[in-house]
Amino acid sequence: MIALIFRRFGFAAFTIAFVSVVMFAAVEALPGNVCTSFLQRFAQGPRLERCIEQQGLDRPALVRYGEWVAGAAKGDFGYSLKKRKPINELIWERFRNTALLGGIAALLAIPLAIFLGIVAGVRRDRPADLTLSSAAMLAMTIPEFVTATALIYIFAVTLQWFPAVTIVSPGASLAQMLPNIVLPVIVLSAVLVAHIMRMMRASVIDVMASDYVQMARLKGVPERQIIRKHVVPNAMIPALNVIALTIAWLLAGVVVVEKVFNYPGLGTLMIQAIYDRDLPMVQAIALIFSVIYVGVNLLADLAALALDPRLRRKGH
């Protein structure tokens, strides 16, 4: 058991290491370097030299990678080229805002999606299922920026219930942020709910067809209890994996949604950094997103371990 948990942590560490190598290597592989890419046609003379010195580009790649990783582990991501400040000073508040947005969306969406998935699976092919499944289909296929635009049109432009774009000064408190996140949370949640619900529904249908559910029926167990004790725990196991993978959509979606609502999170910061060709900043944010994502996957793995006694087999 301990060994199993250890393995999961090991894999998470491997993944983060792997992702960091790929990200670093991708930047290394580009023609020129971080400074030439940033400075474009001004990349010459003292300006370039200063940049190279500041970024430490004159040292071997391996050393720089080591320093980058070691720094990132301590929360030091180096210097932003554009803002000329340490990156960690710039991202903390943005990180908090994104965590608020993503966290609330996930907390709302995951339980709701699991519940709706169970309802749709149990009532397979009946009106409730058809309605839910069609809605999920729409939510999955319509791009976030379209959904967001539609919501803005209805709730911000026409009804004027919520602000269309986030207008807060830097350093806004959580309370000031809240009215601004309602629409973004709805957009993000819709996609999440749709994906997780579809998976949960499929999983419930699978389990409902299993021998042990038939057996429970023949044992005389009431339908509600069958669903609660026999179906849901077993249907959750394969669904967990997809929930974790859906978080990737959430993270990608965050970027788009933040852009639509001009929300001061990591996503908008990243997009701005790309416009500015501020590669150290882009790398830092991509790495933070990856770590969050790997962490979520790890949680899902551990939850599956807790739910499924078959995974806990000794010596496996």
Place this chain on the structure above:
Amino acid sequence: MTKPLIKIDDLSLGFTARDGRQAPILRGVSLELRAGETLGIVGESGSGKSTVALAMMGYLKSGLSVFRGNAFFDGHDMFSLPEKERARLRGSSIALIPQNAGQALTPTLKIGQQIDEALRLHTDLDASARAGRVIELLSRVRLPSPEDMALRYPHELSGGQQQRAAVAMALAGNAKALLLDEPTTGLDVTTQAHILEFLRHLAQEMGVAMIYVSHDLGVIARVADRVAVMYAGQLAEEGPTREVLRAPQHPYTRGLLASIPRLGEPGIPASMPGVPPAVGSELTACAFADRCDQVRPECRQSVPALLETPHGRVRCLFSNDPGQPRETTIRDPQIKDARALTLDQVAISYSKIGWFDRLIGKKDPTPTVERATFGLKKGETLGLVGESGSGKSTILRAIAGLVGTQDGSVTLSDGESLAAPVNGRDRETLRRVQMIFQNADASLNPRQTIGEILATPLRLYFGLKGDDARKRAEDLLEAVRLPARYLDRFPGQLSGGEKQRVGVARAFAANPEVTLCDEVTSALDVSVQAAALALLTRLQKENGSSYIFVSHDLAVVRAVSDRVAVLYQGRICEIGPSAQVYAPPYHPYTSTLMGAVLEPDPDTAPALLANDMTEKSPPAKGCPFQRCCPRHMGDVCDTEVPPARDLGTGHLIHCHMLPEQLVRSADTSVDQVPEEAAENAMA
């Protein structure tokens, strides 16, 4: 006369197509069962036997609906009862013991929790009383250390133990009737025999009625007071077990009994031609008419009614006519003196440990197969028999080159070594060894036509293409008695028996010297099995190929083999000419195995010699059977590899006991051994 406990009255049910057409699974079945009685329902796949049993609980699989008729349990009409009432009856008064307990137990709940659930639903006991009852039930089904079992998850139990846990769950509600749907199918013969004896005792002890569904007449003969024979969703015959098995009235029952190979009778049993009508098809004549050897014009005019006979009922217009006796065909193989294949001290190991484990000082596990030594003459059939984990299929796969050998030698007639796996063998060597698989369904590529399937080996080994290949493929189909038009069909369009014939034809396309048959008939119904065995025998005579025939079924092996090797945990226990292996003196394991075989004869009883246990891996040293042997002699069995004692004509018994000793006490059997102790010993 007491009121019947269960009464099925003219029940028809099945699927309804979108256009309103009805495809019946059951066609007017009527059955009765009294309290305390055991009814066996026997039939082949698609006969509707499981459906009728589930209908007794008022349960229909999804998509099915009742067309006509009723099912009464204890006076309640099960199909018109409100769902709540029905749920109350299920599990309390009538409980199911499923075919595959491993899949019927919820994987995320502990055994104790699942039994407790049934107790909470069907009794008024409080929590602590229920906890005590759970332990009581688990010990009643003779599970070792019940306190520990209650805390285990289903996957932590062996197959036999899961089945017992399912029985304990069924008993939780003090059921009046138990429904057993093939509860021992898929278990090893010795485990099956133990469970059946246990169920028999249970039925007598508690006076519960049992409905026992099985495809195996041997099982039915052992447990049932009365037997109902199902065919194409109808009752073909019904009556007391003894009468039905001794003097069957329906030609189908007669054919079925004749097609079962017997331990005591060598030779290929008589086969039944054709296949049953498709499930759900419309019947206008006797369902069996196309396969019946006594068919007369009247049989095709209408569906015959179920007629009363002195002992029971039969659906045949001419049940008085006993028909031609069906006889087994004695094989006369053409065995040459030359060897086709020689195995010498072969060892096979699946799992090798990694370099890391080696570094920290772990040792290689005991090989899966060890000291496998035997020869196979040209034109001869060697049967390999044993239970799951005996290594019989592993040996076959090693000869085929699908797994590598670790030690020893495997050689063909001219000394060509088969030690290398497939990718180290040249094409000619590959051609000389061919394999036929257990499951014909999985062994034919569903996306290739039969013609393409047969052309592949022809192209690979003989370079035949186009018309030449097609001509040869036609010949091959002809040899397995399939029409040439099948060349353009896909496997999905063939019946199970036909697919297996294609599998045989594919193997013979290579014109092999050694043909490896891996449980080739175990996925087939008995009536089809006999024909497949006859086909293999005929082809062997025509081609002079040598067979290695692997099966868990001792009677089938007896039917087709010249010599037999009995395997346990990857080691040969006994090998020799069939007649000698199937007669005393036996190796202690052979006699255990023979004792557990169930014959379709109500007057035979299995002898339970060893304990019912599942061993996961062979012992590191000594005799492979040491942990279960009823004749265990002491330390020598645990430490020394038993010597091969030659009883003449190549009959070898690997045992520390002398042959005289083995003969002497061959007939003293231990009827019930304390099983708790045995299962505790399990790894």
Place this chain on the structure above:
Amino acid sequence: MLKLLKTIVSRPSGAIGLGLTVFHILMALCAPWIAPFDPTAQNADAILIAPSAQHWMGTDTLGRDVFSRVLHGGRLAIAVTFSAAVLATLWGGFAGIFFGTVGGRVDEYSMRIVDAFLSMPWLLFLLLIISIGGAGPVTIIPTLGFFYGVAVLRVIRGAAMQVAARDFVTAAKARGEALWPILSREMFPNLSDILLVEGAMRWSWMLLAFSSLSFLGFGATPPTPDWGLMVAQERGLLSTAPWGVFWPCVALSSLIIGINLLADAVGKALGLDRATAIAV
């Protein structure tokens, strides 16, 4: 083939999916001939005109005809994502079948890497690559193709493992067939259906991704007519001229839904249960 088409159309969702997909592809192909105006032609005299008989869908901030732009707006997206989908299906499908058939250590270690790739939020990675290599089809097609191919690989490998475990593959191995005939004759025909449906499904997700990129300003570049880009450009005038946003949204969504429905219908018609293999 005709039978398959019939089965697809027999369900309303299949008919709608097929209809929408075919409609959009036809429109994209014929846009230059159908469009009443040049999609890039600016007209300072006709800025933000509401839908009328002349401009069916109105005009945008630069006075360009929205209808003509919507007609052209799918061309780049469809071309880019279709190429990427083909690339993803080919490499993911091949690698998936290969690893599923070969199994063993090679498979085990490769899957660790694949899992690590799946553990990267790919859009962020795509953004990283774009910030290095610049936007445009040359960077986007291979990147989309690679990342979506990883997911295809995962799904196909799972299916291939099930096929490889069946006895006809064992029979081919025992017969001494080389790896290539096993992959192409025994494995592939049993996996082509799944691969087709998988590819179509990925295509619809790629379309979604590409439009999102365009919306962010990293996909199509102005003045190219592109749905995602059009929404981004006209969004500021949502309250006064919603038509500039509305029609590209409708066009994009209907195409994605159409492909999705079609893929689902093809899967059902081929008897596949796609339920468990949704977008990863």
